[in-house]
Amino acid sequence: MNSSKDHILSKIKSIQREVKPLPEIPGFDIDADLKSLFIQSIKLNKGEVISREEFKGLLAAQTFLKVYSRVEGFLTYSNMDLPEDPHHLSELNLAIVKGRFGVAENGAIWFEDEDLGHRALPFITEHLVVVLDSKDLVANMHLVYNRIGQDRSGFGLFIAGPSKTADIEQSLVIGAHGAKSLRVVLE
Amino acid sequence: MSHPEQAEEFLKDKANAKWHDETLWFVRDKRDAVSKTVPEWEELRELASKIKDDVLSKLEIYLVDFETNALANGIQVHWAKDAEEHNQIVLGILEKKKCKAIVKSKSILTEECHLNPFLEKNGIEVVDTDLGERIVQFLNQPPSHIVLPAIHLKKGQISDIFHEKLHTEKGNDDPYYLTQAARIHLREKFLKAGVALTGVNFGVAETGEFVVCTNEGNADMGVHLADVHIASMGIEKIIPKREHLGVFLRLLARSATGQSITNYNSHFRSPAPGKEIHIILVDNGRTEQLAREKFRSSLKCIRCGACMNTCPIYRRSGGFSYGSTVPGPIGSILSPGMDLKKHSSLPFASTLCGSCSDVCPVKINIHEQLYEWRQEITKAQSSLNAKSISMKIANGIFSVPFAYNVGGNMMRGALKFLPDSLTYSNLNTWGKERDLPEVPKESFKDWYKKNQK
Numbered sequence: 211m212n213s214s215k216d217h218i219l220s221k222i223k224s225i226q227r228e229v230k231p232l233p234e235i236p237g238f239d240i241d242a243d244l245k246s247l248f249i250q251s252i253k254l255n256k257g258e259v260i261s262r263e264e265f266k267g268l269l270a271a272q273t274f275l276k277v278y279s280r281v282e283g284f285l286t287y288s289n290m291d292l293p294e295d296p297h298h299l300s301e302l303n304l305a306i307v308k309g310r311f312g313v314a315e316n317g318a319i320w321f322e323d324e325d326l327g328h329r330a331l332p333f334i335t336e337h338l339v340v341v342l343d344s345k346d347l348v349a350n351m352h353l354v355y356n357r358i359g360q361d362r363s364g365f366g367l368f369i370a371g372p373s374k375t376a377d378i379e380q381s382l383v384i385g386a387h388g389a390k391s392l393r394v395v396l397e
Numbered sequence: 398m399s400h401p402e403q404a405e406e407f408l409k410d411k412a413n414a415k416w417h418d419e420t421l422w423f424v425r426d427k428r429d430a431v432s433k434t435v436p437e438w439e440e441l442r443e444l445a446s447k448i449k450d451d452v453l454s455k456l457e458i459y460l461v462d463f464e465t466n467a468l469a470n471g472i473q474v475h476w477a478k479d480a481e482e483h484n485q486i487v488l489g490i491l492e493k494k495k496c497k498a499i500v501k502s503k504s505i506l507t508e509e510c511h512l513n514p515f516l517e518k519n520g521i522e523v524v525d526t527d528l529g530e531r532i533v534q535f536l537n538q539p540p541s542h543i544v545l546p547a548i549h550l551k552k553g554q555i556s557d558i559f560h561e562k563l564h565t566e567k568g569n570d571d572p573y574y575l576t577q578a579a580r581i582h583l584r585e586k587f588l589k590a591g592v593a594l595t596g597v598n599f600g601v602a603e604t605g606e607f608v609v610c611t612n613e614g615n616a617d618m619g620v621h622l623a624d625v626h627i628a629s630m631g632i633e634k635i636i637p638k639r640e641h642l643g644v645f646l647r648l649l650a651r652s653a654t655g656q657s658i659t660n661y662n663s664h665f666r667s668p669a670p671g672k673e674i675h676i677i678l679v680d681n682g683r684t685e686q687l688a689r690e691k692f693r694s695s696l697k698c699i700r701c702g703a704c705m706n707t708c709p710i711y712r713r714s715g716g717f718s719y720g721s722t723v724p725g726p727i728g729s730i731l732s733p734g735m736d737l738k739k740h741s742s743l744p745f746a747s748t749l750c751g752s753c754s755d756v757c758p759v760k761i762n763i764h765e766q767l768y769e770w771r772q773e774i775t776k777a778q779s780s781l782n783a784k785s786i787s788m789k790i791a792n793g794i795f796s797v798p799f800a801y802n803v804g805g806n807m808m809r810g811a812l813k814f815l816p817d818s819l820t821y822s823n824l825n826t827w828g829k830e831r832d833l834p835e836v837p838k839e840s841f842k843d844w845y846k847k848n849q850k
Contacts, residue, residue: 214680215464215476218632221684222457227693230450235640238437251657296622297588315435315647316657329669330621333614333661351643351658360604360639364470366664368646373614374660377529377545379552380420381572386528387580387587388614388661 237352244314244347245396251317255371256384257392265339265395274337279306280327281341296330305335305389309342309369311357312394315350318370319394322363329365333373338389340369342396399742404714417549418712424545425706427655428756434657435647444644446760449697452635453687459602459635460678466605467676470667475677480510483679487512487594487627488519490675494625496591498522500583502609502616503530504596505543505700506629506679509722524586526615528579535562541716543723544653544702549715583615593619597630597676598699599645603638606666607676610649610659617663625673628665632678633687633696645699648758652701686734691769695730697759704753704763710746719743726753730766737777744770 249259260268269287278299279288284306293299307326309319319340323329332338348354358366373388384390408414432438452459464474477483483506491499499521501507513523513534525534529546533539535558540546547555556570565578595616600607607628609616620626636645650656668674687693705711705725716724721732721740729743744767747753753763839847 212476214478214482215678217478218476218678218680218684219457219460221680222460222687225684225688227454230447230454232451232637233444233447235444235644236437236440254657255660300584300588313658318658318662323669328621330617333617333621351647352640355640355643358639362666364665364667364669366606366666367617368658368662369660370658370662371660373612375528375576375613376654377527377532377547378555378572378575379550380423380545380548381552383573383576385580386576386613386615387526387583387618 235352237356238350239353240349242314242349244349245344247314247349248312248317248347248396251314252371252392252394255317255392256374256382257317257371257394259394259396262395262397265393268393274304276302277304277306278302278331278335280325281306281308284339284341292327296328296334299328299330299334302331302335304337304339305331306339306341307332309340309394310346311354312342312347312396313349313351313354313368314347316370318351318354318368320354320358321367321369322361323365324363326365326367329367332367332369333388335389337391338369338372338393340392340394342394344396398720400714400718400720400746401742403718403720404710404746407715407718408713413549413551414713414715416551417715420548421706421712424654425703425756428652428703428706431651431655431657435651441644441648442758442760445648445699445758446697448636448641448644449759450694452637453633453693453696456632456635456687459637460632462602463600463605463635464678466603468605470605471674472605472665472667473673473675475675477677477679477681479681480512480679483507483510483629483677483681484512484515486675486677487629488516488521490625490627491516491521491592494592496521496625498524498586498590499592499594500524500526500586500590500619500623501530501594502596502611502619503527503546504594504629505540505723506596506631506681507594508539509681510629510679512629524583524590526583526586526613526619527611528576528613528615531579531583532558535559539717539722541724542702542705543700549717584618587618587622590619590623592625592627593623594627594629595620597628597634598649599642600630600635600676601637601639601642602635604666606639606664607634608642608646609663609665610646610661612654612656612660614661617661620665621669624671625675626665626668628674628676630676630678632680632683633698649699649701652703652756652758682735686731689734692730692734692766694761695727695734695763695766697761698727698731699759701758703756703758707752707756709748709750709752714746719746726763726767727757727761730761730763730770733770733774737774741774741778744768744774 311320372392373386375386475486532547541549552570559565597607650659711725732740747767751764
């Protein structure tokens with residue numbers, strides 16, 4: 211037996227407390243144009259929502275030496291396979307992944323293990339492109355957790371923008387440790 | 398040193414103190430603006446408060462559920478009754494892995510446990526990877542704010558320490574340039590790390606998963622590249638269900654920095670193939686606080702820092718003046734429970750204006766608990782100091798209406814003629830750094846009588 215566990219639990223049990231009930235959580239759904247709300251939220255987070263055409267334009271205008279894509283319809287942009295060891299992704303310039311759901315109120319996009327290949331992928335890559343279906347947009351965090359449900363993925367992740375920090379005099383800097391940019395191809 | 402003595406130190410650099418005050422108020426303003434875009438904001442605060450009340454009322458049940466589910470998911474669960482045991486568990490894991498270095502993301506709990514000096518004493522290299530925390534680590538300082546660890550520093554000071562430690566250009570204080578230097582420096586650490594440690598924002602009893610929120614992505618860079626992930630979690634961080642994350646994630650970043658959500662919100666449920674996740678459930682005084690009925694609800698805190706940003710005392714005295722791991726209003730009700738003698742001046746570092754309680758996303762009655770602690774401390778203290786004498790006089794006046802009326806007329810007269818030397822004497826600690834308002838000719842009560850009809 212773990213004595214510290216017993217010690218902590220018995221200490222808690224010895225404290226007289228009135229039992230408080232859990233509240234019901236409403237959905238707080240809204241009647242709004244989710245697409246324009248989502249675009250606005252991503253912009254506020256210093257990301258960018260683009261079309262597939264704009265994505266093609268980006269690839270033509272900017273050189274990405276190493277590109278890895280896991281998204282049907284975007285596989286031709288890949289010029290490498292997923293390495294067995296995520297450390298070998300350290301030189302990756304662009305990752306293209308599919309998002310499961312997008313949250314209009316804050317731009318958060320949900321991913322699971324299967325979507326990422328390696329959990330490190332969306333962090334270690336220099337730039338990140340997320341492909342998202344506009345029918346997978348929901349209004350807020352309550353509704354997205356309802357959609358996610360009790361999925362058994364070992365890792366789940368909301369990404370809402372490029373890596374950022376304001377730790378030096380509150381000046382916003384994009385590109386701290388993770389991806390330096392986030393572009394969402396919303397279809 | 399007491400809070401007023403340390404605050405005096407902070408206020409010596411007037412320009413810096415002014416910047417600190419204004420910058421934190423700006424963050425508070427952002428919080429106000431973003432919270433007003435959510436029509437159900439007050440309802441969310443109420444829900445969050447009720448969920449946490451439920452958690453504290455059934456904590457032992459949720460902890461066991463959490464452990465059972467986490468174990469079933471392949472996470473290794475440890476229990477630590479105090480800081481010492483927590484630190485030994487971390488060291489034990491490092492030794493087992495024959496690892497001499499660790500990368501850490503932000504964890505106030507490990508600050509509370511003084512983990513870094515403990516590990517360093519045992520020959521482990523500790524690298525804090527949040528930019529603000531790396532900066533203060535270079536300077537051998539603790540964080541001065543739980544969300545903005547280096548808010549007490551100006552970019553010139555950061556430029557100097559980066560020049561010394563990372564060989565950046567001397568005098569280059571451009572935040573982008575300095576951040577990129579840290580990115581390169583820390584990436585090397587991430588790629589080499591065998592063990593990574595994170596804090597925990599929320600542990601979900603129903604699923605056995607835990608959630609870590611960052612903006613920089615440093616927690617994830619650490620844990621996904623390392624073989625072993627250690628997560629240090631205070632036992633009060635439990636929430637019952639996954640759906641409750643919806644409520645808390647809507648409140649946390651909006652309250653903390655005015656963002657609608659943190660950039661990265663990672664849900665750890667089971668380790669990636671071939672890797673390990675260890676979670677350490679830490680008490681370290683939390684059960685004692687739970688037993689104090691008047692102060693129990695302080696354990697509902699989700700560490701957003703909103704009470705610090707809004708507090709007129711915190712903004713004008715700086716995080717270090719509190720001398721406790723968690724500074725500001727919430728720290729001033731948590732810390733006396735850990736060490737009453739050491740932190741006895743903290744509940745007095747407040748105007749009791751109540752702004753902290755107004756912004757708290759889980760509706761902790763912080764200012765009322767500050768007042769409760771004052772009474773506990775006053776009871777415990779036998780010797781009187783100058784501040785308590787003037788407090789006592791004020792208490793006497795406000796508690797008797799007749800004395801208040803007469804006293805008011807006298808004061809309006811007296812303030813005009815009292816020399817500054819008396820008003821701002823050392824006997825009246827409130828006179829320090831404060832100007833008295835211009836005295837009105839008549840009381841509000843007299844004015845109201847005259848202007849009725």
